[in-house]
Amino acid sequence: xxxxxxxxxxxxxxxxxxxxxxxxxxxxxxxxxxxxxxxxxxxxxxxxxxxxxxxxxxxxxxxxxxxxxxxxxxxxxxxxxxxxxxxxxxxxxxxxxxxxxxxxxxxxxxxxxxxxxxxxxxxxxxxxxxxxxxxxxxxxxxxxxxxxxxxxxxxxxxxxxxxxxxxxxxxxxxxxxxxxxxxxxxxxxxxxxxxxxxxxxxxxxxxxxxxxxxxxxxxxxxxxxxxxxxxxxxxxxxxxxxxxxxxxxxxxxxxxxxxxxxxxxxxxxxxxxxxxxxxxxxxxxxxxx
DNA sequence: GATGCGTGGGA
DNA sequence: TTCCCAAGCAT
Numbered sequence: 001x002x003x004x005x006x007x008x009x010x011x012x013x014x015x016x017x018x019x020x021x022x023x024x025x026x027x028x029x030x031x032x033x034x035x036x037x038x039x040x041x042x043x044x045x046x047x048x049x050x051x052x053x054x055x056x057x058x059x060x061x062x063x064x065x066x067x068x069x070x071x072x073x074x075x076x077x078x079x080x081x082x083x084x085x086x087x088x089x090x091x092x093x094x095x096x097x098x099x100x101x102x103x104x105x106x107x108x109x110x111x112x113x114x115x116x117x118x119x120x121x122x123x124x125x126x127x128x129x130x131x132x133x134x135x136x137x138x139x140x141x142x143x144x145x146x147x148x149x150x151x152x153x154x155x156x157x158x159x160x161x162x163x164x165x166x167x168x169x170x171x172x173x174x175x176x177x178x179x180x181x182x183x184x185x186x187x188x189x190x191x192x193x194x195x196x197x198x199x200x201x202x203x204x205x206x207x208x209x210x211x212x213x214x215x216x217x218x219x220x221x222x223x224x225x226x227x228x229x230x231x232x233x234x235x236x237x238x239x240x241x242x243x244x245x246x247x248x249x250x251x252x253x254x255x256x257x258x259x260x261x262x263x264x265x266x267x268x269x270x271x272x273x274x275x276x277x278x279x280x281x282x283x284x285x286x287x288x289x
Numbered sequence: 290g291a292t293g294c295g296t297g298g299g300a
Numbered sequence: 301t302t303c304c305c306a307a308g309c310a311t
Contacts, residue, residue, distance in 0.1 A: 038307040045297075045306090079295030079306095086309085116309050136307045156290075184307060193305065194300065228295095237295050274294090 004146055004203055005168060005179050011202035012182030017189070019043065020051060021126075022181075028102035028127035029094075030054055035119045035126075036087050041078050043188070049078055061100045063091035069287035072276070073244050081240055085275055086114030104128040122180070131176035135165045138187025139180075143168070145191060149208035151217040152193065235259035235267045236276075239285070243277060249284035 016022070021034035033053060037046040053074055057063040063071070066088065075084035090113045094102055102123065103109055109120035121132035140153040143164055153161060168183075170176045190197050198204050209215070228234060238258035242250060258264055268285060271277040278288040 035307065040294090040306055040308060041296075042298080042306045077296060079297085080308090082294070083309085114309070118308060122307070134307090137305090138307065188307075231293095233294060233296095240295085 003206060005170060005175075007202045008142075008186050009175070009178045009182045012178070012185050015189070016181070016185060017043075020047065020054075026127070027058075028104070028123065029058070029060055031127035032090070032102055032115075032119075032123050033087065035122050036083055036090070036114055037078060039083060039119070040080060045078060049074070049076055057091075059100065060091040060094040060102065063088055064095045067289065069289065072240075072287050076244070077241070079237075081276055082274055083114060089113040090115065102127065104130060106132065125177040125180040129173055129177045131169065131171070131173045132180065133162070133166050133169050134180035134184065135162065136184055136187075138184045138191075139165060140187075141193060142183050142187045142191050145196075145209035146203055146207045149212045149215070151209060151215060152219065154219055230259075232263065232267050232270070235263055236271060239264075239267060239271060240276060243285060243287050246286070249280045249282070249286045251282075251284050255285065 019034075020026075021030050030050075034046065034050055037050055037053075056074065057066055068085070068088065071084050071088050072081055075081055078084075093112050094100060097103075097111075098108065103112075104124060104127070106120050106124050109115050109123055110117070115123070118134065118136050121134040122136070124130045124132040125134050135157070140157065140161055143161065144150040144153040147164060147168075168179070170179055186201070190201050198207070198210060201207065204210055235258045239255055242255060242258070252264075252268070255264060255268070259267065268277065272279065275288055277285050279285055
C-alpha cells in the first residue's frame with residue numbers, strides 16, 4: 001500500500017495541472033470557493049467563473065455583502081444554483097462565527113452551509129496543508145481499481161470505502177495533503193471513469209483491477225441512467241436562465257416556454273421555496289433581492 | 290438510505 | 301444521436 005501512495009504522490013509532483021486554486025498565492029477562501037464550484041461540475045467550466053468570482057469577492061466578507069442577484073448571475077451556468085446561495089450563506093457564517101477567516105478545524109468547516117464531509121476534508125488538506133481523509137468520486141474510483149480490483153466503486157459511498165481510504169492516508173500533514181491531491185488528480189486525468197489511460201498510470205503494475213484482467217463493472221445494472229427530458233430540473237434550469245438574463249421582474253406569461261403549465265407552477269413554487277426566486281406584488285418573478 | 294438538484298462536453 | 305458523468309450536499 002505504501003508503494004501505491006508513494007508512487008502516485010511522486011507522479012503528481014510532476015503531472016499536476018496548473019490550476020489557479022493551487023497557485024502559491026492561493027487563499028483558504030479561494031480553495032473553499034473552488035471546492036464548492038467543483039461539486040459535480042468539471043474543472044474546465046469552473047476555472048473562468050472562479051477567476052471572475054475571486055476578482056470580485058476576494059474574501060468571505062466581500063461575498064457576504066454581495067446582493068443575491070449578482071451572486072446568482074456570477075454563478076452563471078455552473079449548475080445547481082443552490083450552491084451559490086449556500087456559498088453566500090457560508091461567507092456570512094464565516095464572518096459571524098470566525099471573524100471572516102476560513103476555519104481550519106474540520107468540525108467548524110462541516111458546520112458551514114454547503115460544506116459536507118468531502119469539502120471539509122478537502123479544504124483542510126488543500127488550504128491548510130493538514131492531514132485529512134479526502135474522498136471524492138476520483139479517489140473512490142482509484143481505490144476501487146488499484147486496491148479492491150473493481151472497475152468502479154459501488155453507487156453510494158460505503159463504510160468499507162471510508163475505512164480503506166483512512167488506512168491509505170499517510171501520518172504526517174504534508175504527506176497526507178500530498179496524497180489527497182495526488183489521488184484525486186490520478187482519478188481525474190488518468191484513472192478516468194470511461195476510458196482510463198492505463199499506459200500513463202504510475203501504478204499500473206500493481207493495479208488490482210488490471211491484474212484481475214479488467215473485470216467489468218458489477219454494479220452496472222444498478223446505475224440508473226438519470227432521465228433528463230421533461231424533468232423539473234430541466235424546467236427549473238430554463239426558468240433560472242430567463243431570470244438571470246432579465247433586467248427586471250418577469251411576468252409568468254414569459255416563462256411558459258419552460259414547461260407545461262402545472263409543472264411550471266410547481267417549479268416556480270419550488271424555486272421560491274429554495275430562495276432562488278421571488279415574486280413581486282404583480283405576481284412577476286425575479287431573482288431574490 | 291434514497292432522492293432531488295443543472296449543465297455541457299466527450300465518446 | 302444518445303448516453304454518461306463531473307472535486308457532493310441536504311433532506
